Amino acid sequence: MIACLERYVHETDAESRQDVSSICKTLDLQGSIEFGGGPTGFADKDFGGVYSFEPLAVIRPSCADDVARVVKAASRSSNLTVAARGNGHSINGQAMAHRGLVLDMRSTEDNHFKLLTINGVYYVDVSGGALWEDVLKRCVSKFGMAPRSWTDYLSLTVGGTLSNAGVSGQAFRYGPQTSNVTELEVVTGKGDVLICSENENPELFFGVLGGLGQFGVITRARVVLQSAPDMVRWIRVVYSEFDEFTRDAELLVTQPVKGESSFDYVEGFVFVNSDDRVNGWPSVLLDPGHGFEPDHKPPTAGSVLYCLEVALHYNSDNNLSAVDTVVSTMLGRLGFNRNLKFQVDVSYVDFLLRVKRVEEQAKTSGIWDSPHPWLNMFVSKSDIAEFDREVFKKILKDGIGGPMLVYPVLRSKWDNRTSVMIPDEEIFYLVALLRFTCTNPKPPTVEKLVAQNHEIIQYCNKRGSDFKLYLPHYKSQEEWKNHFGNQWTRFVEMKACFDPMAILSPGQNIFSRLP
Ligand code: FAD
Numbered sequence: 001m002i003a004c005l006e007r008y009v010h011e012t013d014a015e016s017r018q019d020v021s022s023i024c025k026t027l028d029l030q031g032s033i034e035f036g037g038g039p040t041g042f043a044d045k046d047f048g049g050v051y052s053f054e055p056l057a058v059i060r061p062s063c064a065d066d067v068a069r070v071v072k073a074a075s076r077s078s079n080l081t082v083a084a085r086g087n088g089h090s091i092n093g094q095a096m097a098h099r100g101l102v103l104d105m106r107s108t109e110d111n112h113f114k115l116l117t118i119n120g121v122y123y124v125d126v127s128g129g130a131l132w133e134d135v136l137k138r139c140v141s142k143f144g145m146a147p148r149s150w151t152d153y154l155s156l157t158v159g160g161t162l163s164n165a166g167v168s169g170q171a172f173r174y175g176p177q178t179s180n181v182t183e184l185e186v187v188t189g190k191g192d193v194l195i196c197s198e199n200e201n202p203e204l205f206f207g208v209l210g211g212l213g214q215f216g217v218i219t220r221a222r223v224v225l226q227s228a229p230d231m232v233r234w235i236r237v238v239y240s241e242f243d244e245f246t247r248d249a250e251l252l253v254t255q256p257v258k259g260e261s262s263f264d265y266v267e268g269f270v271f272v273n274s275d276d277r278v279n280g281w282p283s284v285l286l287d288p289g290h291g292f293e294p295d296h297k298p299p300t301a302g303s304v305l306y307c308l309e310v311a312l313h314y315n316s317d318n319n320l321s322a323v324d325t326v327v328s329t330m331l332g333r334l335g336f337n338r339n340l341k342f343q344v345d346v347s348y349v350d351f352l353l354r355v356k357r358v359e360e361q362a363k364t365s366g367i368w369d370s371p372h373p374w375l376n377m378f379v380s381k382s383d384i385a386e387f388d389r390e391v392f393k394k395i396l397k398d399g400i401g402g403p404m405l406v407y408p409v410l411r412s413k414w415d416n417r418t419s420v421m422i423p424d425e426e427i428f429y430l431v432a433l434l435r436f437t438c439t440n441p442k443p444p445t446v447e448k449l450v451a452q453n454h455e456i457i458q459y460c461n462k463r464g465s466d467f468k469l470y471l472p473h474y475k476s477q478e479e480w481k482n483h484f485g486n487q488w489t490r491f492v493e494m495k496a497c498f499d500p501m502a503i504l505s506p507g508q509n510i511f512s513r514l515p
Contacts, residue, residue: 027069031062031107043102048091049371050446053098053507056080060107064185064193064219070101071217072191074503078515081506084217086160087131089153091374092473094212095160096507103217105129105159112220115143122225123182128159128218136352139225146228146348148174152267153355159218163505164471165210165420167409167430169265169311172253175413178209178420180224186216189499193219202417207494210420212472213505214491215498229313232264232351233327236284236309238340240298242388245306246408248334250381250427252310253408263330265311268407270304270392272399273297278436279399281305286344296339303397306406308336311351367401367436371446375433375453380423380466381408387431387465391456396433401443405432419491421483423466430470473509480510 027033035057044054061067067084074080081100088095096102108129116123122145126135132147133154139146150168151161162184166177174180183197186208194216196205207215239245245268252266274280281292284307297305312330314323331341346354362368379387384406396404411426422428433453437443460467474480481488495502495511502511 027073029059029061029066029069031060031066033057033059042088043085043104044096045088046091046093046095047089047372048093048374049369050091050373050450051093051096053093053096055083055097055102056099058102058104060104062107063111064187067103067187067217067219068191068193070103071187071189071503074101075189075191075501079513080503081513082217082503083505083507084128084159084213086129086157086163087155089156089160090507091372091471092507094471094473094505094507098506100506105157105217106131108219109134109157113138115145115225116222123222124225125220125222126158128157128162128185128221130158131155132158132161133353133356135223136349140228140349143225144228145225146352147177147180147223148226149177149180150352151177153359154352155356155359158221158223162209162218162221163211163213165414167470169267169309169407171409171413171430172266173262173264173413175415176409176420177223178418179413179415181209181221182224183222184208184218185220186218188216189501189504197222203494204498206415206417207419207498209415209418211494212419212508212510214419214508214510215494215504217504229348230316231314231318231345232348233312233314233323233343233345234286234309234351235311235327235331235341235343236286236307237331237334237336237342238284238297239306239308239336240301242306242385242392244335245308246381246384248336249308249408251333252308252330253410254427263310264313265309266407267309267405269307269309270388270396270404270406271307272397273301273303273305276399278401283403284340284342286342290342293339297337302393304392308334309407313348362436367438370437372437373435373446373449373453374471375431375435375456376470377431377457377460378422378468378470379429379431379460380425381427381429382425383460383463383465383467384429386463387429387460390459395452395456395459400433400435400449401438402434402436403432405430405434419487419494421468421472421485421487423468425466428466432470475509477510 043058044052074082081097083097084103084105085095106129108127111127112125114125149170151166152168161177187193194201249268271283272279406429408427408429484491501514
């Protein structure tokens with residue numbers, strides 16, 4: 001079988017078309033295998049739309065054993081690599097395998113779904129290939145429960161976000177998604193199927209969390225649950241001064257009101273001080289009935305403004321005036337512009353699926369499928385004011401055609417045994433430049449936007465800022481070494497232990513396949 005696949009690698013497509021069913025038979029998979037990038041070539045594309053690498057074949061495993069067979073088969077070849085592909089929402093080809101094998105993990109999405117209680121805590125076992133939106137819907141409808149920590153957008157797989165971190169407005173309280181799983185089933189780069197947790201194979205467990213797919217394929221995750229509320233009060237308030245915005249955001253994530261609940265979600269974003277439909281004032285409104293009255297902002301407001309976004313969970317049988325009281329107590333401590341406050345009440349599930357609605361609109365207008373040269377970073381509290389002055393107020397003063405997120409999280413909620421790299425300070429900011437192209441008749445080229453991302457990174461490097469790229473992308477091992485800093489040696493040792501031939505996740509471009 002391997003010889004047959006290798007011939008396919010080395011010969012031209014026309015000459016080397018192999019009998020799919022015979023290869024499938026040799027591998028003896030319960031799932032299926034297909035040559036090329038799949039029927040629509042989906043495996044050579046990702047959400048970023050910047051890179052494209054065609055795989056040799058796309059495999060749809062049906063279980064961990066199938067994944068193990070594929071990895072073992074690749075290890076017996078001289079050059080085959082294997083990329084687990086979640087939902088392909090990476091930006092820079094991370095889930096691709098140039099002339100390698102792509103595992104379409106979505107084929108396993110229905111596996112494992114099971115509720116458990118251990119010492120009074122509820123967990124759900126889910127497939128690494130499950131979409132978070134399905135985990136949400138199934139947990140709420142079947143058990144009235146839900147995971148605690150999310151991403152903003154949920155058409156991402158469990159394995160895909162756990163390989164990075166998984167961050168949203170709940171992270172200040174519960175940490176990223178990598179802090180909210182207690183056990184994994186992983187297929188290593190040697191083809192071993194292992195269960196791992198804090199107590200069992202801990203090196204593998206912590207290595208895989210945030211491990212960029214380098215040490216194993218996550219086939220099952222055990223996710224902590226909490227009881228799901230019915231409703232969410234979703235509020236946006238506006239600031240003209242960055243220091244007031246950050247002071248309040250930090251207050252909310254560090255000091256809940258005594259004796260009261262704190263907000264359940266805290267995020268923020270920067271927007272342009274103009275009436276631009278995408279980048280400006282309208283981007284703050286939560287409801288078509290809302291209006292942004294520009295006269296209400298102070299005359300001193302600069303090129304950009306800041307929006308603090310918070311949410312409070314409640315149940316439909318709660319007295320609404322009690323909800324109002326809690327909200328006004330918590331907002332009462334904040335120094336936002338009192339005339340620029342917007343709020344709506346939505347169901348909990350609708351709140352968590354809020355970006356799905358954006359996706360639907362963006363698909364209609366075509367900008368969902370155009371390139372997205374995004375930049376995501378973690379910037380320490382000490383460096384964020386300067387970042388605002390140079391990056392938000394100058395380099396990005398006209399906006400980026402999409403959200404510019406900036407909100408604080410707490411280092412102590414991140415487990416430093418995982419592979420995720422974050423700044424050293426207790427408070428650091430997630431900065432996400434979620435660029436959408438084609439918003440005006442003459443959009444800047446993708447190259448120009450990528451160059452602007454480099455300019456921002458270079459500025460941070462030059463200044464000696466304490467920052468890390470999130471969802472990192474580098475072209476050389478030297479840059480990866482810098483990224484991991486004093487964790488590099490550990491990362492290399494784990495690679496040698498769990499994927500010694502460097503078969504897994506070649507699209508991250510960290511290690512080269514060993515023959
Ligand atoms: P893929 O892109 O398919 O894979 C990503 C990497 O993980 C690849 O290296 C792949 O090989 C590896 N991988 C995939 N599945 C597995 C597995 N089962 N086991 C081991 N390795 C695996 N991130 C946040 O933290 N917060 C957000 O709010 C957020 N919002 C987003 C919104 C949008 C619209 C998009 C496009 C992305 C967003 N992201 C966010 C980033 C997202 O979390 C990552 O890009 C994530 O990797 C995408 O998941 P995926 O399932 O598409 O993974």
